[in-house]
Amino acid sequence: NTTYTNDFFDFGLSVQRKIRKLETYGGLESNYNRLSFSTINSAIPERLTNLGLIGGKYKIKRLIIESQISGQSIHESNKNGQKANDLFRVNPFISFQRESLKPMKLTINAWYRNSFRMPSFNELYYNNIGNVNLKPEEANQFSLGFSVLPFSKKAGLKLIVNTFYNEVKNQILALPTKNLFVWSMQNIGEVKNYGFESRIQWSKEIKENWKFNTSTSYTLQYALDFSSSTSPTYQHQVAYMPKHLGNFDINVSFKEFGVSSSLMSVSKRYSLNENILSNEVSAFTTLDLGVYLNHKMMDNNSLRLHFMVKNVFDVSYNYIRYFVMPGRNFLMTLSYAIR
Numbered sequence: 001n002t003t004y005t006n007d008f009f010d011f012g013l014s015v016q017r018k019i020r021k022l023e024t025y026g027g028l029e030s031n032y033n034r035l036s037f038s039t040i041n042s043a044i045p046e047r048l049t050n051l052g053l054i055g056g057k058y059k060i061k062r063l064i065i066e067s068q069i070s071g072q073s074i075h076e077s078n079k080n081g082q083k084a085n086d087l088f089r090v091n092p093f094i095s096f097q098r099e100s101l102k103p104m105k106l107t108i109n110a111w112y113r114n115s116f117r118m119p120s121f122n123e124l125y126y127n128n129i130g131n132v133n134l135k136p137e138e139a140n141q142f143s144l145g146f147s148v149l150p151f152s153k154k155a156g157l158k159l160i161v162n163t164f165y166n167e168v169k170n171q172i173l174a175l176p177t178k179n180l181f182v183w184s185m186q187n188i189g190e191v192k193n194y195g196f197e198s199r200i201q202w203s204k205e206i207k208e209n210w211k212f213n214t215s216t217s218y219t220l221q222y223a224l225d226f227s228s229s230t231s232p233t234y235q236h237q238v239a240y241m242p243k244h245l246g247n248f249d250i251n252v253s254f255k256e257f258g259v260s261s262s263l264m265s266v267s268k269r270y271s272l273n274e275n276i277l278s279n280e281v282s283a284f285t286t287l288d289l290g291v292y293l294n295h296k297m298m299d300n301n302s303l304r305l306h307f308m309v310k311n312v313f314d315v316s317y318n319y320i321r322y323f324v325m326p327g328r329n330f331l332m333t334l335s336y337a338i339r
Helices: 121-125
Strands: 004-019 022-037 045-060 063-078 087-100 105-117 137-149 157-179 182-205 210-225 244-254 257-266 284-296 302-310 329-337
Touching: 022 121, 045 121
Parallel strands: none
Antiparallel strands: 004 022, 022 045, 045 063, 063 087, 087 105, 105 137, 137 157, 157 182, 182 210, 210 244, 244 257, 257 284, 284 302, 302 329
8 A cells, every 4th residue: 555645834925905995905825735655766746836916806886896816836846757847827817796786686797717727746646547747727717697686685585696608728637547446637628618507595584593594506517528629529528527416405493403404416427528328427316314403602612413314315326437325324423613
């Protein structure tokens, strides 16, 4: 067996100042990361990352405009082998938010972000899986959405809808290679990811000390491979990315006691980028039920006891092909919060 040791050190500072309607902020951060293996002559990668950010937020009546720009400098070394390339990137972000109070509280928001993600040490160097030739993910992300209170605030009903469109270059994906237990990290040249996510929330105080909260969400997402028009995977859904995701949660509480339920549904996926029947992974739906106690103690400290029955109907399912997830199982947690 191989033992991995990951050391991480981080240091940063931030400043913020408000001048009338303009709020400015900025920050600097440096972190050092080192990974070592117990085996002889294995990779010993070290990474130094320096980050800087400056931005501002300006409010004109009910319109909020925010913009920021960030820079990242990454230097990597490896005492025993090949290393990832050094990088420097500058990434902008801008957002707009508009609020309307009449006849209902409607908030419209739009934003654009340019970003990139360096491969992690596990993705680069982990035995039999890592790929030191991985390129960093780079993305242009767009979002347009709204939230609305269709009735009075006392009704407790809220609708949130966000549409998104992302162009991702060199998306990092883990795929099986020789067999089920040998995987490899790979780049997909170009992925276009678009769709929408929606959520309806309702919270209500039924009677004194009785509270009811429920939320339902649905996401439609297309994550399509646009790397090469001559490839058999062209415009196919990327491996293990479901098109449909749904949740339905209910929580009822009386004073310190509560009962909760969570229903999750995931549509079919594909184990490889080629969307053919032999690569299909079945859809599934699971239900979790729980009971909890939140007990307030001295000095606003609190004790929480939570007991859950997960996968109540003992559904046989898997996220990753052939890796069967647990059937009906139980989870109990005890936590103490100091304030």
